[in-house]
Amino acid sequence: MSTTAVNTPTREYRGRFAPSPSGPLHFGSLIAAVGSFLDAKANQGKWLVRIEDIDTTRVVSGASDDILHTLEAYGLHWDESVIYQTQRHEQYQAIVNELISQNLVYACHCTRKEIKAIGGIYQGHCRDKSHGLSDSALRLTQQFATSHYHDLIQGEVRIDSQLAKEDYLIKRSDGLFAYQLVVVVDDIAQGITHVVRGADLLEPTARQLSLFKQLNKPAPDYAHLPLAVAKPGFKLSKQNYAPAIAKSDPKPALFDAFRFLGLKPENTLLSLNIEQMLAWAVETYRLEHIPKVQEIQVSENPNSPFCDFVTIEK
Template identity: 65%
Template structure:
């Protein structure tokens, strides 16, 4: 039997961790941070941190500072300056204006309630009504519908054709740019070529892939980590009041995150410093070890 092939590091790897500043990091967000960091460093790549504060209605004061301090306490050190989405509004508007000039954008006056009453998928009601683009929300005409893609952890993914073909909002009626737009624009601008994040974002990935195509940019690789859930279908989140992880005693949570990601942990790891733990994680981590499931139930 021939020896197993050795996976070569991905060249010029650029990854990122992109938390929203709506509260402190909890165990679920730690898993995403550690998974993305270890994969980047195992590939001798760069790991960036982006604060996704575009939805200003959800921002909690000083949460960004707390998140960054927590990452430092866990020895998860970023390689470039931290980027804030609220500092990049001109970039997003330039992209929206370019799409408008290509006649790929139209105004929509439909409310969420109206769309929900019609089945929850927008059916293009405003597409040919000619509403001025300075009124209502802006929708992108879907030109590159994506119904299937390959995930490096979860395997082949399919999404509904109806959802894939939906003309989705890129700028909200309140003037805020939509997450689906800004996350892709940011990844393009920062040169991100592998995205390691939680499995709650599997479905939106198809829409994001279609936007990479629309913007004529290479599509990054995607790897969706299992979600940490308190019970099936109930993920740990800031909205669900998941407890914050400790900055004073990072080692127990860090080792638990390693275990969650499929690393072969052992009792002697507690004898290491946090910095040594991270180094052990980098040397031990392989993406293929991560459980190929969408969620893992944990005890809190």
């Protein structure tokens, strides 16, 4: 998927799909699942599934199992055991302790409201206040600010320089580990080489790249898919009550996912079974055919079982 320099050993491709169990899979999350699966299989790689349940305040009972059953119904079978973040607290705390021992972590008592009032970017107010680390939010002193990087779909990505320099949270005041920390620790532990996911994560990727550098570990290659949106700036999501995709009749949604990803399937593909449809998609898939946009509007077609797509240029 990426050009490899002469004499540079290549890493075995290891990709992943990492849903949060805050509800059932919808079409937007299906795009991320199918896109990451096809990219892995087209590159003769492994495709892993990780349940990102670290934020227990958002977890919906039964959603994890429902997500896994939905993936199976769509023929998206993972290659190794599923990892749950809530079972990895010791590993996350070990990394936090390592960063503390390097004098890179400090306690912060600023609230979201206070930070929002000064423009939304934290300015290091608590860095020199020596608050106790217990019962406090913990921030990482930014050592490797990343303001731009190359994305395999979106091209050159640039991030606000002030945001790139921000000391970001690695543990919340309620004791929950922050997403920015756990996603990097998990990707390192699972040996992830390629991350294919939605373009809503373009900005957080810069922070994750900085943390890979801080931990002196190789970062994956990133490819951010267009977001499926109901209207510009309004992505399909569980929070926005996007409807769950059907487990009983997966072919239409899978067919639409192929269309969304630029595969241009013919209607005759629907006469095949799910495994045959996916085999065709793996053979046909090309990363360069994915639309190089951040959003594609999805709407139901009243005259067809399939969706209408409108590319949104930014």
